[in-house]
Amino acid sequence: MKALTVDLDGTAGCPRRARAAASAYLEQLAARRPAAGADARRAVLLAVSELVTNAVRHAPGPLTLVLTAPEGAVGITVSDTSPLPPRPRRGDLAGQGGGFGWTSVQRLSLRSHVVTRHDGKDVHVLLPW
Known part of the structure; x- marks a missing residue:
């Protein structure tokens, strides 16, 4: 299946737009190649949401989302303007929230770099499909 590339402007609505585009892509993928597990779709959409949200919060300016469908998996790439890699941090349960995204994405992924x-x-990141 052909890759999906979505250019986003880096504003607050980007996670919603990215999820909508990813959802449509996954519907097409599922019609050709059903997911191996019941939670695969939710995991991919969660990872897309977390990665795009992190880019909007921590990297000024535009970003790009690319989804691919290698055999048995879904690849997600988010390209942004900050050279700083994501880092795990302790989740903030009492304040503004946050701190769970990168750790969650890594736990869902087959691999990440x-x-x-x-x-x-x-x-x-590469997630099972």
Whole structure:
């Protein structure tokens, strides 16, 4: 299946737009190749939401979401303008919330890695499908 590329402007509505685009992509993928597990779709949408939300919060400016469908998996790449890699941190239950996203994405993923560039980074994760 062809990759999906979504260019986003970095504003607060980006996570919602990214989830909607990812949901449509996953519907097409499921019609061709059903997911192996019942929670695969939810896991991919959660990862998309967390990665895009992190980019909006921590990297000024535009970002790009790319979804791919290698055999047995869904690849997610979010490219943004900050060269700083995501880092796990203790979740904030009492204050503004947050701190759970990157850890959650890593737990859901088969693998993850970050490629830094002079003008930002690419966060790559692979989730089971």
